[in-house]
Amino acid sequence: MTERVLVIPCSGIGKPFGSIGRDATFRVVDELRRGRAETNCLSLLVTGDEEAVRQVKDSLCIAVDGCPMECARKNIEMAGGVVAAHMRVMDLLRENRGLRPREVTFLDGDGEKLSAILADRIAAKVDELTEARR
Amino acid sequence: MAEEYLSVTVDKFALKVRRGLRYTRDDVWVQQTGETSRIGITDLAQRMGGDIVFVDYPRLGRFKAGEPLATYETIKAVLDVKSPFDCQVEAFNDGLGERPELINEDPYGLGWVADVVATGPAEGLLTDHEYFGFMKEKAEGETRRLKGAGDD
Amino acid sequence: MKLRPKVGVVSCSGECCGLGTLSRVATRLILEGVRPETVTLCLPLFLAGDSGEREFAQRFPTIPVDGCHKQCAKKAIEKYSGPTAADVDVEALLNKWGVEAPADRRVLDKADVELAERVAEEIAKRIDWVQGGWDA
Numbered sequence: 381m382t383e384r385v386l387v388i389p390c391s392g393i394g395k396p397f398g399s400i401g402r403d404a405t406f407r408v409v410d411e412l413r414r415g416r417a418e419t420n421c422l423s424l425l426v427t428g429d430e431e432a433v434r435q436v437k438d439s440l441c442i443a444v445d446g447c448p449m450e451c452a453r454k455n456i457e458m459a460g461g462v463v464a465a466h467m468r469v470m471d472l473l474r475e476n477r478g479l480r481p482r483e484v485t486f487l488d489g490d491g492e493k494l495s496a497i498l499a500d501r502i503a504a505k506v507d508e509l510t511e512a513r514r
Numbered sequence: 515m516a517e518e519y520l521s522v523t524v525d526k527f528a529l530k531v532r533r534g535l536r537y538t539r540d541d542v543w544v545q546q547t548g549e550t551s552r553i554g555i556t557d558l559a560q561r562m563g564g565d566i567v568f569v570d571y572p573r574l575g576r577f578k579a580g581e582p583l584a585t586y587e588t589i590k591a592v593l594d595v596k597s598p599f600d601c602q603v604e605a606f607n608d609g610l611g612e613r614p615e616l617i618n619e620d621p622y623g624l625g626w627v628a629d630v631v632a633t634g635p636a637e638g639l640l641t642d643h644e645y646f647g648f649m650k651e652k653a654e655g656e657t658r659r660l661k662g663a664g665d666d
Numbered sequence: 667m668k669l670r671p672k673v674g675v676v677s678c679s680g681e682c683c684g685l686g687t688l689s690r691v692a693t694r695l696i697l698e699g700v701r702p703e704t705v706t707l708c709l710p711l712f713l714a715g716d717s718g719e720r721e722f723a724q725r726f727p728t729i730p731v732d733g734c735h736k737q738c739a740k741k742a743i744e745k746y747s748g749p750t751a752a753d754v755d756v757e758a759l760l761n762k763w764g765v766e767a768p769a770d771r772r773v774l775d776k777a778d779v780e781l782a783e784r785v786a787e788e789i790a791k792r793i794d795w796v797q798g799g800w801d802a
Contacts, residue, residue, distance in 0.1 A: 391679040392708050393690060395565065396589060402681065406772035421680035423738030426713045427745065447565050448615040451710030458713065470615070473589070474567050480589055485694035486774075525672070525705045526722040 383513075385417045385464075385506045386439035388425075390452040396481040397446025397469040400495045403487055405444055407499035408506065417442075417506045425455040436461035440509050442502060445469070465505045472498055520646045524653045530557045532622040536636075537645035540580070540596040543622060544639060550604065551636075554626040555586070555595055558649045560618045562656060564588040569610040569617070569627075574603050576633060584627050586617065595627050600634030673751070673793050674728035676707045676719075678739045684768030684778070685733030689756050691774060692785035693731050700786050701793050709739055712746045720746045727751030727796045731789055752792035756785055 389405040392398025409417045424432035436456055442465045443452040453466050472494060473479065481491035519530040531537070536544040541559035545552045560566065568587040577583045582594035583603055606628050610616060617625035640648065677693035680686025697706045707728065711719045722728070724747045730739030731754045743750050760767055760781075768778040 389681060390710055391681060391686075391690070392710065393677055393679055393693065393706055394708055397565070398708075402679070403772060405681065410772065419681045421678070421682050421686060421736075421738065422710050423678045423680050423686075423742070424736065426710055427736075427738050427741040429736070429738075448619060449711060449715055451708070451714040454714035455710055470565055470567060474614075477568070482589065485691055485698060523721070526674075526707060526718040528716075528718060 387442045389444040392446040401444040403495040404498035408502045412503040413506045425459045433459045440464040531646045536639035566614040569614045571606045599636040601630035605629045672726045674705045676739045677731045680733045684771045689731045689733040691782040695786040723747035751796045
């Protein structure tokens with residue numbers, strides 16, 4: 381199994397939740413936990429790309445889903461991967477009732493705030509998973 | 515299972531009306547069992563509202579026809595579940611507190627909203643076929659409006 | 667009277683690089699104003715969802731917008747629904763124009779957004795071609 385944790389967002393294109401999950405994932409893998417967490421295209425799992433499927437099976441995966449359709453979790457499991465942690469943006473919204481993210485293409489202020497909160501959660505989970513592995 | 519519903523596809527969405535229930539033009543369904551009626555919102559209502567994040571119940575007790583007896587909140591708006599007739603609310607679906615998305619996933623089943631007892635006549639309710647016709651017009655009209663606004 | 671058929675657009679939204687972000691933003695621009703009558707389909711739902719996405723792509727012409735040569739959107743449509751109506755390969759477009767992909771996959775700068783608008787115009791051309799019109 382690889383050292384790094386794999387964070388897979390759903391990147392759902394129809395709702396702000398998909399954009400928020402995607403944005404938070406990039407914050408984690410490109411900034412907060414650079415070198416310790418990585419991501420890959422969920423699309424590759426949809427098409428059954430061999431390399432992507434191998435990577436998912438070989439990693440501890442964090443699925444970041446926007447909505448109850450749970451595409452990231454389902455596609456990871458269908459590829460034979462283990463979802464070590466599952467986060468749903470909608471659940472985070474319920475904990476932060478004052479936030480109303482509306483924009484999908486480019487996050488608005490509330491979307492950015494929720495992304496930052498989610499990114500911290502994902503980063504903490506990356507730490508927990510890598511610590512547990514030692 | 516497929517015959518349990520009347521169904522129409524608008525764009526990529528299959529909209530369903532459950533057979534055997536009664537309906538209001540406020541997109542509320544009513545399932546009468548003896549003196550008690552179970553109510554909820556229709557597939558169209560949950561689809562148009564979007565992902566439901568909260569469900570709130572103001573109180574048990576009496577409500578007039580058309581009065582909001584519950585609200586549900588999405589990222590788009592706070593929307594009302596309007597009482598289908600004069601009634602006394604006996605119970606709300608507690609499961610929606612933890613999982614409000616049950617309304618989106620199963621609006622005619624696990625996503626029920628309240629159990630009520632009518633305190634006045636249950637008038638003006640639509641049959642399943644009548645509501646189906648109403649729903650189709652409303653859905654197609656809404657699709658045309660959203661396409662003009664560039665929404666998904 | 668010309669009838670314009672419904673058209674679906676599926677973006678790869680790939681997370682591996684800026685090309686996925688460019689595809690996603692260009693597709694969203696189509697929906698938000700360039701051609702608002704199109705229907706945007708969510709790629710992961712082709713496998714994980716109920717049959718709505720797959721059935722739409724079977725019934726109506728659908729255009730994949732792929733970030734790179736792996737062409738996940740095109741492959742998914744062909745695998746789960748049927749042939750695509752027209753394709754957009756963003757990596758190939760950028761090579762043709764001699765421009766670089768966005769360096770940051772999270773935040774697009776002004777030049778990247780203008781590039782997304784250019785890609786959106788290419789998507790629009792294909793939508794118009796597909797919707798060439800049926801004489802009633």
